[in-house]
Amino acid sequence: MQDHDSIEPSTTQHHTGSELSLDDNPGETPGAESLSWCDALAQRAQADGLELVDQMRTLAAQRADRMAHALQRAGEAAGEEGETHLQACFAAAGDKTKGMAEHLSAADSHELVERSSAAAREHPAVFYSGLLVGGFVLARLLSAAK
Secondary structure, three states: OOOHHHOOOOOOOOOOOOOOOOOOOOOOOOOHHHHHHHHHHHHHHHHHHHHHHHHHHHHHHHHHHHHHHHHHHHHHHHHHOOOHHHHHHHHHHHHHHHHHHHHHHHOOHHHHHHHHHHHHHHOHHHHHHHHHHHHHHHHHHHHHHO
16 A cells, blocks of 8 residues: 555646646646745735725725714704704714724724634624625615715
């Protein structure tokens, strides 16, 4: 019986257009160099992903801040019309939205990704339901902004 690490491939596949090469150097087995290339690629993908998360986090914080100001103005307008209960609802919503905007502005992107992943694993139904509701709300807001 052969040792798993000592098994050599009997044939080498090469790139011929649409095929993916399993071995770019015929006659050589993949070694540390190919692993370091894969590690570098994985690190680059992770860095690019975190950069995108950071851009989206900044954009979401700015939009949430604008929404908070709009809710506060709506509350003030409702108060001027004597709708004190409605004013209190808008004020509370504005305060919560402002807090969310401040949290997003101060948060670390890597921490947000880790917390989101943990929440999705612990409560997948709640997580996906939240995404669905958030998507509907975002679609309504974007269609109303046109």
